[in-house]
Amino acid sequence: MLKYNTRSRRVWTTIIVVGLAGAFAVAGSYSAGASPKAAAGGTPIQQKIAAALQKPTKLVFWGWAPQTAPMVAAFEKQYPKVKVDYVDMEVDSSEYAKLDTAIKAGSGIPDVVQFDYSALPQFVLSQAVLNLSNYGVSSLANTYTKVAWSQVNLDGDIYGVPQDSGPLALFYNKTVFDKYGLTVPTTWAQYVADAKKLHQENSSEYMAADSGDPTVADSMIWQAGGKPFQFSGTSGTVNLSDPGTLKWASAYGQLLKQGLLYTNAPLYTPAWVTGIKNGTFASWITGGWGVGTLQYFAPTSSGDWRVAQVPQYTAGAHASAQQGGSSTSVMNASTNKLAAIGFAEWFSTNAKAISTWQTYGGFPSQRSVISSSAWLNNPLSYFGGEKVDQIFAASENDTLGGWQYLPYNVYANSVFSDSAGQAFEGKVSLAAGLKAWQKLIITYGNLEGFNVSS
């Protein structure tokens, strides 16, 4: 509970406040909002949403997950009058560039969008995303893990239905570890020591590949207890040399300085896939969705990989964080808001949707799934029969509270390579690189009318 303090308190008070506010806001038309879990037919707003799904409607949905298409098909089967036009945006930042352009143009804006949690605040701030607090969505709070719910809760309002979660874990190649006699690291000090030993034994082996990825940096800083981005509305601070960030910069900086990480293989490029397949990269610290990603990119490595808790800064601790994860959100410009909300809710509450999401390696965000013994005790043959989900469930619960993404995260990520990325080229220390990133982030924020200081 302690780990959660600020955030969870905010979440829970928020839910109560929002629930009440929602009730009062629409009190003119109905009064059941305060008890959203009303039986038989649900609250008036839920009934309206259900009714909207029975009318001929066309929804445009922008997403990227490979399992989306079959899920959309299942939805259309259940609600034959609603036609969902799914546009596959794939995994790159161009989705947000395209969305920005559509918003700027005021036309071509989809009804429903799958957002990375990290990108959501930016679009909420530009008032492009519908506030779902008044639509009864708050009643879903207990459906999702605290972490997942906290990521769609921005300054007290709900801006999406959580889709997946990305609890951090250490994926390691056991075959490589055994070959070079490495112990599975439980602390960052051990991780660095393992990396050194591995590279000494075989100079073409690396502990991991990282070519300077802002999403990795964010989650590692988060796991080290850093809270570099603190915003309330339009003012805030950016401090990429707070104690947590510096802890990571010091551990990771050693790896970079000694050339123990492979820095010429950005995620998903052929170089990265090759290295993962042939065991050049012995480990990968990433979100729970890595389970699906590894099987997708390296099917031939079945049996090589295992999962463990993320290395800790204090021996015996259990600090974790998130990488990635996404929500399904409704856009303000939608002319079919109710049906869009119905779709977004269905997308991660319907049993069939949930199971399809997992079949394709997607990581769940629903409490009912994460606490179910069937899920927890499912041995994965790709991971040598290890019950990896137990590690992710623990990581989900151990995720440190208080993390915030920037309200202009997309831009910040786009200039990571210009600043902090230089540390991955060996040109500056990681701490100095992060400081340079901070400067770019602050300058941009103030230029755009935010009130940002260090």
Next chain:
Amino acid sequence: MAVSPGLGLTTPPHTRPRKARRSWTGWGFLGPFVVIFLFTLVAPVIYAIYLSLYRDKLIGGNSFVGLSNYITAIHDPVFHTALFHVLLLLFVQVPIMMALSTMAALALDSSRLYVASLFRMSLFVPYAVPSVVAALMWGFMYGSTFGLVANLNSAIHIHLPNPLASNYVLAALGNITTWEFVGFNMIILYSALQSVPQDRYEAAAIDGATKFQVIRAIKVPAMRRALVVALVFALIGSFQLFAEPNVLKSLAPNTIGSAFTPNMYAYNLSFNGQEFNYAAAIAIAMGIITMVGAYALQVGGMRGDN
């Protein structure tokens, strides 16, 4: 050459035209062009200029700022670096490419090549490859953990430097653009050579000129105008460089970065930073720089012609 429309010309000069009937025939011919020209060229430029005079903040809305965006650009070190990169390419890569194209055109024209048409085709084909595809293809070859460089390294046990490392990345890019455009420039130069009248060669032969004298005294001067045109294209191409570095960026994010060329900078500003106004200012500034450069090149290149 101005053609005055209407019947004014046929009216007897001593009588004042009562009322010149306006004929729209001229406009009818000109119309389609004017419409397309206005919509696709003039309107976007005017809109970009309009955008560049404002600043639309994420917080605080839109306001008129005059030339402030341009003043920012003049002092912006990121813009300077981007400009420096394309200038470096212009002054190093373009001369190399032009020398290669000239040699290829001369070789084609020498009629000593066996399968000249095959030679011409194979040099020209890269120009037909979309630049994104070309960059991807070269990107794979440059890969030092996979691809050609990796294969060479492991096959003959050498350690080639990574072409995408920061010291070599400009050369790696220059290599791609050279590969893409040598054939195109060769065709331009070759067609200039084709228009040399045969009697000049005959005269040269009668005077006993050697092959190299013919090249120096007849062929190179004949190519000069075409060379200037090709250089103008190359200058524009260098200043507009975008697709190739943007594709390679996904393979080498830290060496290329978000603002490697002015166009990449403008792209990142507008689509990741929502700074459409400043991006428009950068684009207009680059347009002006390109125009000045192209004009200077043309004036300089054509000097001596009458």
